[in-house]
Amino acid sequence: MKLTSTILTTLLVTLLGLSYIGNAGAAEEIQSIEEATDGAQFFDGYFNFYYQPANGSILVEINEFDTEFLYANSLATGIGSNDIGLDRGQINAGRIVKFERHGNKVFLKQLNLQYRAQSDNELERLAVEEAFAESILWGFTVAAESDDRVLIDVTEFFLSDVHGIVNTLSARDQGNYSLDQSRSAIYLPRTKNFPLNSEFEAQLTFTSARGGSLVRTVTPSADAITVRLHHSFVQLPDDNYTPRIFHPQSGYWARSFEDYAAPIDEDITQRYISRHRLQKQNPNAASSAAIEPIIYYLDPGVPEPIRSALLDGARWWNGAFEAIGFENGFQVELLPADADPMDIRYNVIQWVHRSTRGWSYGASLTDPRTGEIIKGKVTLGSLRVRQDYRIAQSLIGLAMEGANESIQQLALSRIRQLAAHEVGHTLGIAHNFAASINQRASVMDYPHPLIDINDNGVLNAINAYDIGLGQWDYQVIKYGYSTYGNSNEESAGLANTLEENQDAGLLYISDADSRAPGSAHPLSHMWDNGASPTDELAHLLDVRQNAMNRFGAANLNPGQPYAELEEVLVPLYLLHRYQIEAVHKIIGGTYYDYSVYDGNPDNQSPKVVAVPAEDQWQALDALLATLEPDVLVIPQSILQMIPPKPIGYSRNRESFPLRTSLGIDYAAIAETAADHTLKGILQHERLTRISNLNGTDPSLPAIHEILDRLLERVYYTPHSRDPQSASIQRVVNHVLLYRMMSLVRNDKIDNRVKSQINYALHNLQDWLTQILLQERDSLWNANYQLALDEINNWFNRGAQASLLTAPLPMPPGAPI
Known part of the structure; x- marks a missing residue:
């Protein structure tokens, strides 16, 4: 029971x-879709969607699963700090995604296009797809369904930090922020729908108990950062676009992926260039209008006369498209008042404000499959033009009649060039930092203002910046955008363009070989001029001295405090800083290019050639000249003109470094300039390269020879009788020793290099011991005793801590 x-x-x-x-x-x-969307606002377009005002949600309707589309996000509003980098208009790389349904779940999956099989064999393609991971970006629950249509609530996804704002703030040491959902919502005014793209926007608030110093300068309350994040769902382009093959001499960036269907005797890595789609209405005509011209839209928030300058500079590119047969194929207009700059359909040039000057850049939203550019997005920092004005102000002064107008024209000339440069990036074009040796052959270089001295000894800046595109720019557009009847014609045409470049002597060297402190190409630099870096350094020092001789009250605008002469002096005193970097590369430098094997086995000419020894020694002597007191000393006439900051004004990042708490610290200023020269000469990768080159060709400079010359010019040289100059000599002594000691304490550098530094220090130790027995000047005795103690501490006790104070950093330089 x-x-x-x-x-x-x-x-x-x-x-x-x-x-x-x-x-x-x-x-x-x-529920049915009709029930779930009762009372909601309907948006008809690429993805039909609804806004439910009752709870502020966005409901997206999916008519077809497993259909690929492009997803992108961008910052509609920025934080306003160049150093943080979260700028208005910043766009992330596009991702190809698709919606997948699994029961009552819907996944947004990103496809892995880095690994592919370009094959007609479906199973071959599937084998690659299944070999590498994909990424589920978000999971949704089916909210409603009617027939073959499914509704999902995407609000939580749009209110998430898909842009990585929290990580960016953390990486910049700006605090541990988190997204506050209670202070975040869909931003309806910028949420729109169109036939080929659906646009969504959300207002997000990130909170932290304590924000970083940069955040505090740009937010009303550092504990809450509110920005707007834009999301785009975009229909992928059709299949009528043919990717163009990348060539390392083409002038374009490469978009690469691994093709596991490539024949075994071919490179598995495939490379395309990025470019806009551009086709002629009449393909057989030498010149024809485009089916759809490339149109860029300028931010209407740009004030005059900058607006007109930006329009002019950006429009320079049309000449290159006209040259390859496209009539008015490239256009620039003002963005219509009712247009949304975040709308994926518009190529946009945005004028972006930050609290400090910073970089401008050209970005693109690109189809990852082919390299086709869907949206070009230029960001121009608004404070750049003010820096250009200040550079001109420091050189020219404001006293002469019409000087202010001349300075403005110089600044506007730079802005025209900047507009062309950044638009060039959004056309797919990379930097060419060797263009300056070919008579300023490209807007894709970083130009330094070209200043001449006329027969009367007056500075002339009328040709400071070039007008229009250079020869290289025309050739790059010819490679990327010329049209051909078939693939054979295309291959022949592209090869012919590259041959034309070679015949014209157009050198192309880009970022990887130009930016790093230890880079080796002697002709590829940023912010330089001329075919000879050494000659241009001498010229710039003459220009600098000319302007320094005239520097004073006339370099201020009426009403400016005299204390602000300091910030005007900074770009003048450091006028040669970039040319010094160019001359550094000659020492231990090698000539090379991006040539490829032409199939001729008899072509055995050297592809890497060391800079001749004579040129290297000339470069070293030119650099050592920048350490002379005549170059480093700031005259008393200038020092006495610059008082400490008055009430209401303060020092900032554009001011000189100092150890005196206020005013002008001429010793610290000279220290930073001397360190700039010496740090580059003694850059550890450069020294290792010098050792290697000398090992194969003893006629080239050796490390011990360079160190001997450095010590001869810095330590073993007569003392100046001028007190300030002698003080600067002692400063340079300390900087050289600090850099040498930093190398010998570095456990990552080549031991051959370390042995040479070590030996030079022993020689200096012996010299210091002897000179201290002879020197009678107490200031020099103290200088030499500190140096000797520093060396003894290392040799006798292996002391890792230096007795010497590290040189102060220079004020920010680039971008100019």
Whole structure:
């Protein structure tokens, strides 16, 4: 009886459970789309969607699963700090995604296009797809369903930090922020729908108990950062676009992926260039209008006369497109008042404000499959033009009649060039930092203002910046955008363009070989001029001295405090800083290019050639000249003109470094300039390269020879009788020793280099010991004793801590 009772009880519980499950299932029955969107605002377009005002949600309708589309996000509003980098208009790389349904779940999956099989064999393609991971970006629950249509609530996804704002703030040491959902919502005014793209926007607030110093300068309350994040769902382009093959001499960036279907005797890595789609209305005509011209839209928030300058500079590119047969194929207009700059359909040039000057850049939203550019996005920092004005102000002054107008024109000339440069990036074009040796052959270089001295000894800046595109720019557009009848014609045409470049002597060297402190190419630099870096350094020092001789009150605008002469002096005193970097590369430098094997086995000419020894020694002497007191000393006439900051004004990042708490610290200023020269000469990769080159060709400079010359010019040289100049000599002594000691304490540098530094220090130790027995000047005695103690501490005790104070950093230089 007890067993029967237990069975009946179990059966009853089971039936009740089944009944509950059935009722629960009935309660969770999925609504129809019509029911779920009752009272919602409907947006008809690429993805139909609804805005539900009752709870502020966005409901997206999916008509077809497993259909690929492009997803991108961008910052509609920025934080305003160049150093943080979260700027208005910043766009992330596009991702090809698709919606997948699994029961009542819908996944947004990003496809892995880095690994592919470009094959007609479906199973071959599938084998690669299944070999590498994909990424589920978000999971949704089916909210409603009608027929073949499914509704999902995407609000939580749009209110998430898909842009990586928290990580960026953390990486910049700006605090541990988190997204506050209670202070975040869909931003309806910028949420729109179009036939080929659906645009969504959200207002997000990130909170932290304590924001970093940069955040505090740009937010009303550092504990809450509110920005707007834009999301775009974009229909992928059709298949009528043909990717163009990348060539390392083409002038374009490469978009690469691994093709596992490539023949075994071919490179598995495939490389395309990025470019806009551009086709002629009449393909057989030498010149024709485009089916759809490339149109860029300028931010209407740009003030005059900057607006006109930006329009002019950006429009320079049309000449290059005209040259390859596209009539008015490239256009620039003002963005219509009712247009949204975040709308994926518009190529946009945005004028972006930050609290400090910073970089401008050209970005693109690109189809990852082919390299086709879907949206070009230029960001121009608004404070750049003010820096250009200040550079001109420091050189020219404001006293002469018409000087202010001349300075403005110089600044506007730079802005025209900047517009062309950044638009060039959004056309797919990379930097060419060797263009300056070919008579300023490209807007894709970083130009330094070209200043001449006329026969009367007056500075002339009328040709400071070039007008129009250079020869290289025309050739790059010819490679990327010329049209051909078939693939054979295309291959021949592209090869012909590259041959034309070679015949014209157009050198092309880009970022990887130009930016790093230890880079080796002697002709590829940023912010330089001329075919000879050494000659240009001498010229710039003459220009600098000319302007320094005239520097004073006339370099200020009426009403400016005299204390602000300091910030005007900075770009003048450091006028040669970039040319010094160019001359550094000659020492231990090598000539090379991006040539490829032409199939001729008899072509055995050297592809890497060391800079001749004579040129290297000339470069070293030119650099050592920048350490002379005549170059480093700031005259008393200038020092006495610059008082400490008055009330209401303060020092900033554009001011000189100092150890005196206020005013001008001429010793610290000279220290930073001397360190700039010496740090580059003694750059550890450069020294290792010098050792290697000398090992194969003893006629080239050796490390010990360079160190001997450094010590001869810095330590073993007569003392200046001028007190300030002698003080600067002692400063340079300390900087050289600091850099040498930093190398010998570095456990990562080549031991051959370290041995040479070590030997030079022993020689200096012996010299210091002897000179201290002879020197009678107490200031020089103290200088030499500190140096000797520093060396003894290392050799006798292996002291890692230096007795010498590290040189102060220079004020920010680039971008100019």
